[in-house]
Amino acid sequence: QSALTQPASVSGSPGQSITISCIGASSDVGAYNFVSWYQHYPGKAPKLMIYDVRNRPPGVSNRFSGSKSGNTASLTISGLQAEDEADYYCSSYRTGGLWLFGGGTKLTVL
Amino acid sequence: QVQLQQSGPGLVEPSQTLTLTCDISGDSVSNNTAGWSWIRQSPSRGLEWLGRTYYRSRWYNDYPASVKGRIIINPDTSKNQLSLQLSSVSPEDTAIYYCARLVGMSASMLAWFDPWGQGTLVTVSS
Secondary structure: OOOEEOOOEEEEOOOOOEEEEEEOOOOOOOOOOOEEEEEEOOOOOOEEEEEOOOEOOOOOOOOEEEEEEOOEEEEEEOOOOHHHOOEEEEEEEEOOOEEEEEOOEEEEEO | OOEEEEEOOOEEOOOOOEEEEEEEEOOOOOOOOOEEEEEEEEOOOEEEEEEEEEEOOOEEEEOOOOOOOOEEEEEEOOOOEEEEEEOOOOHHHOEEEEEEEEEOOEOOEOOEEEEEOOOEEEEEOO
C-alpha cells in the first residue's frame, strides 16, 4: 500500500482534459510545496513533468499543470493526446527526511 | 545533459547481497547542491524510495526505516558513480531498481527526482 493515494486509472478522449489526484497527509503534501509528478512508459525511465506543485521543467508541454489544496495535489492534462497514455506518479517530501510516492495512475486515451 | 546508466546482475539468490551501480555523466556525484537516490518499483509496494547520499563538505546518507540496516548507498568519486548494496535479500526485494538525482530550489531542501536511470529488473530467486 503506497503512502500517497492515487486513482488506479483514468481515461479521456483526445482533446479532453483529465485530472489525477494525489492524496497525502498533513505531514507531507499538506505541509510542503514539494510535490512532483512523473510520467512513466513501461520499460523506460520515469520523466519529471511537474515539480514544487506547479512548475514545469523546460521542454514539458504547457498542457500539463499541477495544483494543491490541503492534503491533496492534482495533475491536470488538457488537450489529451494519444502520446499522453502512460502511467503517472506523484511524489512528496514527508517530515523527517523521507520521500513518498503514490501508487500510480494509468491514463488511457480512448 | 545529465544521464544515468545503471548496471548490475538481474538475478540474486535469497539471503545474498544485491549490488547495483549507476554511472553519472553530465554532473558530479560530489555536486554540493544535489543528492543521489535509489528507488524501486514492485507490484506489491509500488514506487519506494530507498535512500540517498549527498555531499555538503562531507558525505551524508539517509535511509527509510523499511530498509535501514540492510542498505548502503555509496558514492565513488573516482568513477563518478553511485552504488547500492542491499543485503539479506528475499523474494520481496524483487523489483525494478532506479537511480535518480535528487534536486531542489536550494541545496538544503531537495524535492524532486530528475533524471532517472533506465531501471534494472532484479529478481530474487534460487
